[in-house]
Amino acid sequence: MTKITNTDEIKKAKRQRRKIEIPDPISETMDAVNNLSDAMIDSRLAGDFRLFLTSDKVMGFAVGVVVGNAFSDFVKTFVDLSSGVVQFVYVWLVKGIVNGAVIPWSNFIKSFFTMILIAVSVFALVKLLNLMLVRNPKERFGYNASLAETMEIKKGQQETNKLLRELIELNKSQQNDTKML
Numbered sequence: 001m002t003k004i005t006n007t008d009e010i011k012k013a014k015r016q017r018r019k020i021e022i023p024d025p026i027s028e029t030m031d032a033v034n035n036l037s038d039a040m041i042d043s044r045l046a047g048d049f050r051l052f053l054t055s056d057k058v059m060g061f062a063v064g065v066v067v068g069n070a071f072s073d074f075v076k077t078f079v080d081l082s083s084g085v086v087q088f089v090y091v092w093l094v095k096g097i098v099n100g101a102v103i104p105w106s107n108f109i110k111s112f113f114t115m116i117l118i119a120v121s122v123f124a125l126v127k128l129l130n131l132m133l134v135r136n137p138k139e140r141f142g143y144n145a146s147l148a149e150t151m152e153i154k155k156g157q158q159e160t161n162k163l164l165r166e167l168i169e170l171n172k173s174q175q176n177d178t179k180m181l
Contacts, residue, residue, distance in 0.1 A: 050133050059129075063122055070118040077111035080104050 052058060084103040091097055 053129065053133060059126065063126065066122050067115075067119055070115040074111045074115045077104070077108045081108040 081104055087102045088099065091099055091102065
């Protein structure tokens with residue numbers, strides 16, 4: 001196994017581990033784009049912008065605004081649907097006429113699917129940004145630092161418990177040996 005010291009070689013080795021069977025012209029183009037994006041991301045201004053874009057507060061705000069707006073429209077159409085159902089029941093009970101046209105089903109269904117599609121689009125965009133821009137796993141949107149720290153503490157505690165069990169067993173065996181003497 002050869003020792004890799006050049007950063008370009010390290011980046012190339014990382015890409016090769018994830019490489020799939022792609023025709024050569026496309027693969028060469030992708031390598032050129034990756035090298036260009038690496039050069040751009042390695043520059044100071046682009047790096048600062050990348051850190052800004054991938055910060056939890058900016059991403060959380062953007063996701064909240066976009067999905068919140070879609071949810072707001074959904075709630076408005078739900079209110080329209082509810083008032084349409086109330087109007088339908090009123091006309092039916094008072095006038096004895098069944099008029100289903102007063103219930104705006106189509107607007108409600110459109111709004112629901114729009115909200116779902118926007119949420120899926122935002123999810124895909126965040127995944128793409130995490131994949132393309134984020135170099136450090138701790139910078140990923142959705143990274144839970146307290147969960148990672150808790151998992152490390154739990155792992156350390158399990159190792160400590162294992163050592164304590166071994167120490168207790170060793171102590172018991174020494175006590176048994178002294179009793180036999």
